[in-house]
Amino acid sequence: MANSTFQRPLAAQPRQSKLFRYIAIVLLVLIILVCLAVLITWLVIKPRRIxxxxxxxxxxxxxxxxxxxxxxxxxxxxxxxxxxxxxxxxxxxxxxxxxxxxxxxxxxxxxxxxxxxxxxxxxxxxxxxxxxxxxxxxxxxxxxxxxxxxxxxxxxxxxxxxxxxxx
Structure with a gap:
């Protein structure tokens, strides 16, 4: 008897997961860079309350x-x-x-x-x-x-x- 369930091609699943992983890494790196820029700016300016x-x-x-x-x-x-x-x-x-x-x-x-x-x-x-x-x-x-x-x-x-x- 033939199996009637449809299976996706195996090559499509790894591409999607690699793409999501790549996007997540890029976003994480951008967030870290923005945080470092804010920290460095704060350390240079050293703001004080009026x-x-x-x-x-x-x-x-x-x-x-x-x-x-x-x-x-x-x-x-x-x-x-x-x-x-x-x-x-x-x-x-x-x-x-x-x-x-x-x-x-x-x-x-x-x-x-x-x-x-x-x-x-x-x-x-x-x-x-x-x-x-x-x-x-x-x-x-x-x-x-x-x-x-x-x-x-x-x-x-x-x-x-x-x-x-x-x-």
Whole structure:
């Protein structure tokens, strides 16, 4: 009795497996070369984080009226670029102030300012003098109560954030 099952030619199977093996080896070599290039670049440049430090802070003209806040927040912030290899050009920086009591749960920004673009050379400390104004800033009932409580206690906790765009 004749066997009715169809068998593929034996030469076709090794060609396909050799082709897949060749493609896998080429991809693996490319991945290794890219990783080595990234590692070598990182070792040559040795990038370091930019450090921002609040040097001075003050609040002027702090006035809390029924559901409105008026205040002037003044900050002197030092931006330190410790890298010896590259400089930074800031397209823009948005500085904002939020009350510590509710900044995590609320998106309410008390005051904000956009800083003009500037260039920071390598191994340089640039000082940003910021003046953020809150003029008739409307507050919700709970936000108003929190800020009023802070005002009567004499301690105001705020969060200053810098959203910077670098090139």
């Amino acid at each position: 450090v921002y430090t609040v040097e001075k802070a003050s609040i002027q003209h702090y006035n809390l009226t029924k559901n409105n806040l008026n205040a002037t927040f003044e900050f002197s912030i030092a931006a330190s670029n410790p890298s010896s290899k590259f400089s930074i050009y800031y397209d823009s920086i948005k500085a904002s102030v939020k009350n510590m009591k509710y900044f995590e749960t609320s998106k309410t920004t008390i005051a904000s300012e956009v800083v003009d673009p500037f260039f920071q050379p390598h191994r340089n400390v640039t000082t940003l003098d910021l003046k953020l104004l809150a003029q008739n800033m409307p507050l919700s009932g709970s936000d108003y109560k929190d800020i009023e409580h802070e005002k009567t206690s004499g301690e105001i906790e705020i969060k200053v954030s810098l959203d910077a765009r670098e090139e």
